[in-house]
Amino acid sequence: MRIWICGLASGLAALALAGCASEDWGPDEMLSGGSRLEQAVLAKGKHSYQTYCVGCHGDKGDGNGPAARFLDPKPRDLRKGRVKFAAVTSGGLPRDEDLALTLQHGLSGTSMPSWALIPGDERAALVTYIKTFHEGFAKKGAGTAIVIPADPWRKDPAAGIAEGERVYHAFAACSSCHPAYVPRERIRAHLTSFNLPVDGVRPDAFVAVAKDSEWGAPITPPDFLVDRVKTGPRREQLIRVIAAGVHGTAMPSWAASLSKEQLWGLAYYVESLTSRRGTPAATALKRELENSERTATR
Numbered sequence: 501m502r503i504w505i506c507g508l509a510s511g512l513a514a515l516a517l518a519g520c521a522s523e524d525w526g527p528d529e530m531l532s533g534g535s536r537l538e539q540a541v542l543a544k545g546k547h548s549y550q551t552y553c554v555g556c557h558g559d560k561g562d563g564n565g566p567a568a569r570f571l572d573p574k575p576r577d578l579r580k581g582r583v584k585f586a587a588v589t590s591g592g593l594p595r596d597e598d599l600a601l602t603l604q605h606g607l608s609g610t611s612m613p614s615w616a617l618i619p620g621d622e623r624a625a626l627v628t629y630i631k632t633f634h635e636g637f638a639k640k641g642a643g644t645a646i647v648i649p650a651d652p653w654r655k656d657p658a659a660g661i662a663e664g665e666r667v668y669h670a671f672a673a674c675s676s677c678h679p680a681y682v683p684r685e686r687i688r689a690h691l692t693s694f695n696l697p698v699d700g701v702r703p704d705a706f707v708a709v710a711k712d713s714e715w716g717a718p719i720t721p722p723d724f725l726v727d728r729v730k731t732g733p734r735r736e737q738l739i740r741v742i743a744a745g746v747h748g749t750a751m752p753s754w755a756a757s758l759s760k761e762q763l764w765g766l767a768y769y770v771e772s773l774t775s776r777r778g779t780p781a782a783t784a785l786k787r788e789l790e791n792s793e794r795t796a797t798r
């Protein structure tokens with residue numbers, strides 16, 4: 501009986517909180533123009549935010565929650581409206597679906613968890629709520645979407661992987677930042693296949709190079725045999741981040757400069773690496789590359 505009374509009392513307290521909350525938070529524009537339904541969604545989003553996110557992202561969304569000082573990378577400052585992962589052209593604000601995808605999947609290998617276990621409508625309310633931290637969402641709306649082409653290699657994945665390997669090491673020079681995964685001789689053959697000069701391969705081709713970023717510290721690109729891909733290791737996930745790039749980092753958007761065969765080839769090829777992560781096959785490939793370096797001509 502006592503338990504029941506307590507439950508009722510805290511239930512009422514939560515209702516009362518939600519009631520007061522709608523009066524004094526969020527940018528004025530969001531509240532004055534909003535319908536009752538929108539306000540209810542915002543109240544729900546605020547409640548979830550306070551429950552799940554505030555410890556890292558902070559009460560004001562500034563990325564300075566109590567846990568933030570222990571974390572690397574740091575939680576995002578949500579007041580800026582700028583995020584790393586969004587399939588929009590450079591400078592554009594993320595769309596709801598970009599933010600929803602980040603919440604659903606989380607960012608693997610960082611402290612940003614997946615929120616796949618909370619109901620979809622609650623995640624949607626969170627998206628609505630976190631957009632109130634940056635007034636640009638209400639004023640100018642989301643950026644221009646990057647269109648992801650259909651997969652041309654579906655019937656011939658092996659050909660996709662082969663094309664991706666060639667583009668990765670030569671035409672797109674992904675290995676100027678990320679590690680290379682084929683011996684030097686083969687990189688030269690790939691360069692030649694595009695009529696590119698063969699003398700530009702860096703001496704440390706098999707390790708990643710740290711690059712400056714807008715996010716307060718240089719960022720080392722992932723080694724796909726070792727590190728986790730934050731947005732996910734499968735080709736349907738990879739195609740998105742390869743096409744859109746990682747905003748505010750050295751990782752460019754490739755959608756405009758590569759054909760759909762090349763883009764999807766890269767997704768297939770990188771997936772062939774991420775699927776080996778942590779397996780003996782990854783160790784074997786690393787060893788093979790080390791051995792080839794010992795005998796290679798530079």
Ligand code: HEC
Pocket residue numbers: 548549552553554555556557567571572573574575576582583584585586599602603607610611612613615626630730
């Ligand atoms: C344990 C700490 C932690 C919690 C809890 C957490 N986050 Fe994060 N979040 C992070 C970190 C760290 C990053 C940045 C990762 C990076 O830079 O790669 C991040 C990034 C983000 C981003 C930006 C992603 C991008 O593309 O740049 C959004 C949006 C976000 N979090 C929303 C939320 C929401 C909403 C919640 C609650 C449901 C939440 N986070 C809970 C740590 C956390």
Ligand code: HEC
Pocket residue numbers: 584668672673674675676677678711719720721722728729730731732738741742746749750751752754766770
């Ligand atoms: C100029 C340097 C540079 C080049 C060139 C480059 N990348 Fe990146 N890439 C990065 C950096 C830096 C990151 C890490 C971003 C982060 O985690 O914040 C990254 C991250 C990634 C990720 C992981 C994204 C995630 O969700 O964690 C993938 C996949 C990727 N790059 C693929 C490629 C492919 C394929 C190419 C060639 C078409 C390429 N990159 C070219 C610098 C580069």
